[in-house]
Amino acid sequence: MSNVTLTIGGRNYTVACASGEEAHVASLGQIIDDKIQSMGAAGTNETRQLLFAALLLADEVHEAKTAPRMPASAPAFDDSQAERLEAIAAKLEACASGLEG
Secondary structure, three states: OEEEEEEEOOEEEEEEEOOOOHHHHHHHHHHHHHHHHHHOOOOOOHHHHHHHHHHHHHHHHHHHHHOOOOOOOOOOOOHHHHHHHHHHHHHHHHHHHHHHO
16 A cells, blocks of 8 residues: 545645555546636635535536547537536536525
8 A cells, every 4th residue: 555645725635545556546636636726716615625626527527428429530529518517617616606605
């Protein structure tokens, strides 16, 4: 077993992982931190930041699993998908604002 220290939302978290998986776990932590930074969730507590980052990432995974398979020559990401993700992000931000009072 190894330990990896992840910096997410400005805080450090030490997590255990299997030997040889350190770089993979670190890259996953970076994805989560990037998502938090892109949300611009300044002023919200870390639990809420992690919750909304997890929801956004889970939605991306869900969309990837349920999206029809495109041929290799088709673009991987089109404008309608970008608009949908932006709409989802706006809804989550509105929910967060409502919860924060």
